[in-house]
Structure formats: structure tokens, C-alpha cells
Amino acid sequence: MATNGEGEQNLRHQEVGHKSLLQSDALYQYILETSVYPREPEAMKELREVTAKHPWNIMTTSADEGQFLNMLLKLINAKNTMEIGVYTGYSLLATALALPDDGKILAMDINRDNFEIGLPIIEKAGVAHKIDFREGPALPALDKMIEDGKHHGSFDFIFVDADKDNYINYHKRLIDLVKVGGLIGYDNTLWNGSVVAPPDAPMRKYVRYYRDFVLELNKALAADPRIEICMLPVGDGITLCRRVC
Ligand code: SAM
Ligand code: CA
Numbered sequence: 001m002a003t004n005g006e007g008e009q010n011l012r013h014q015e016v017g018h019k020s021l022l023q024s025d026a027l028y029q030y031i032l033e034t035s036v037y038p039r040e041p042e043a044m045k046e047l048r049e050v051t052a053k054h055p056w057n058i059m060t061t062s063a064d065e066g067q068f069l070n071m072l073l074k075l076i077n078a079k080n081t082m083e084i085g086v087y088t089g090y091s092l093l094a095t096a097l098a099l100p101d102d103g104k105i106l107a108m109d110i111n112r113d114n115f116e117i118g119l120p121i122i123e124k125a126g127v128a129h130k131i132d133f134r135e136g137p138a139l140p141a142l143d144k145m146i147e148d149g150k151h152h153g154s155f156d157f158i159f160v161d162a163d164k165d166n167y168i169n170y171h172k173r174l175i176d177l178v179k180v181g182g183l184i185g186y187d188n189t190l191w192n193g194s195v196v197a198p199p200d201a202p203m204r205k206y207v208r209y210y211r212d213f214v215l216e217l218n219k220a221l222a223a224d225p226r227i228e229i230c231m232l233p234v235g236d237g238i239t240l241c242r243r244v245c
Pocket of ligand 1: 059060061084085086087088089090091092108109110111114136137138139161162163
């Protein structure tokens with residue numbers, strides 16, 4: 001097979017300048033073992049291990065994405081943030097550890113029990129005071145925030161990791177709540193790789209169900225002139241949206 005000057009197979013990637021290196025599970029494991037696990041805060045390790053024993057552990061944010069979020073929040077000096085979809089709190093803890101002592105996270109989830117699995121670890125880490133957890137569906141809560149007018153343009157960062165069929169509805173509201181220059185991160189925008197699977201490919205039921213919503217979201221974000229976007233192949237894909245107007 002033909003190779004280019006750097007030894008890559010020409011047929012593998014077709015876009016000019018394509019330099020994706022993540023070719024194997026072994027390479028992902030290398031990232032975890034070389035860069036992520038050695039620097040993972042003790043509390044995040046403990047929460048990751050507790051979450052691994054929970055039956056719904058497939059929902060948790062991966063350790064490499066946790067490290068990414070923590071770094072990103074520090075880079076943008078985030079102080080006032082929101083998270084939609086908490087589960088046991090791994091991404092929440094990554095966020096809480098990155099914020100200054102007077103930083104705030106408005107955290108929403110329909111399930112408080114799972115948040116309470118992680119809460120003792122978050123408390124032990126000394127960052128629980130930054131978290132305002134609200135139990136309940138996020139959409140009506142966002143509507144209320146828009147209605148009362150106090151939160152417009154007030155969030156530095158919003159992480160969306162909940163019901164994928166509502167992401168478009170969240171976006172319609174969050175674009176008003178995030179500040180100009182602030183970021184919204186939509187998680188799982190590569191949706192198990194299913195975004196490029198043929199419609200008749202075998203897929204788990206939940207993957208198939210949400211796939212069209214993720215495809216719609218990705219199209220809508222790419223066409224939205226109010227934001228700049230960057231889709232990163234970290235975890236299951238995260239699309240960062242920077243509000244520009
Ligand atoms: N960010 C979490 C972490 O790091 O472990 C993972 C979140 S998990 C993928 C999705 C969460 O969204 C679940 O805990 C679920 O209860 C929550 N959820 C589902 N529908 C919701 C809704 N309408 N409003 C708020 N939370 C919702
Ligand atoms: Ca996720």
C-alpha cells in the first residue's frame with residue numbers, strides 16, 4: 001500500500017494535513033497510564049473507582065476527559081459554571097477542583113441518589129461548597145432562569161452531559177445564559193462512533209435511539225453563527241462552543 005513521507009498509509013486519512021495519531025486501544029491506554037493516572041487527584045481516583053462498581057458506570061466521564069476539563073477550566077479562568085447531567089460527579093469534581101475557592105457550579109440532574117454516591121468524596125476534597133445541586137429536569141429550570149432575567153450572559157462555562165434528545169433545546173436557552181466569550185461543552189457528540197455508521201449497522205438500542213438527535217445537534221452547531229466551534233475526539237467526543245455574539 002502506498003505511504004506518504006511520514007510512513008502513513010495514504011488511504012487511511014484523506015483530508016489534507018490529517019495527523020490523527022490515535023490508532024489503537026493500546027495508544028489510549030498509554031495516554032491514561034503516562035499522562036492521566038499519574039496526575040489524577042486522589043479524590044478523582046477514589047470517585048472513579050467507586051463509580052466503576054456502579055451498574056450504570058458506562059455513563060461516567062472518562063479520566064482523560066476529566067483531566068481535559070480541569071485544564072480547560074483553568075485556562076479560561078472559569079468562575080461561574082453550570083453542569084447538566086451529574087451522575088456520580090466525576091466531571092463535577094474535575095470542575096470543582098479547577099475553580100477558585102469562590103467559584104460556583106450550578107449542577108442539575110434528575111437523580112440525586114447517584115450524586116450522593118460521590119458527594120462524600122467531593123466533601124472530603126474540600127470543594128463541595130462550590131456546588132449548588134438541583135434535583136430535577138434541567139429544561140424547566142433553564143426556562144425559569146431565562147424568565148427571571150438575572151442569569152443572562154453570566155456563565156463562563158457550561159458542560160452539557162445529559163439527555164441527548166434535548167441538547168438542541170438546551171442550546172436554545174444556554175446561548176443566552178453563557179457570557180459572550182464563554183464556552184458551552186456538549187458531550188458525546190461522536191456518540192459511540194455511530195455518527196458515521198450506516199443506518200442499518202448493528203447498534204445498541206439506546207445508541208440508535210439518540211443517534212439522530214446527535215447528528216441534528218452537530219449540524220445545528222456547525223451552522224450557528226453565534227458561536228465558534230471545535231469538536232474534539234476526547235472521550236466520546238466533546239464539541240466546544242464559544243459564544244461570539
Ligand atoms: N457528567 C457525568 C459524569 O461525569 O459522570 C455523567 C452524566 S450521565 C452521562 C447523564 C446524566 O444526565 C444522568 O445522571 C441522568 O440522570 C441525567 N439526566 C437525564 N435527563 C436529564 C434531564 N432532563 N435533566 C437533568 N439531568 C438529566
Ligand atoms: Ca458523557
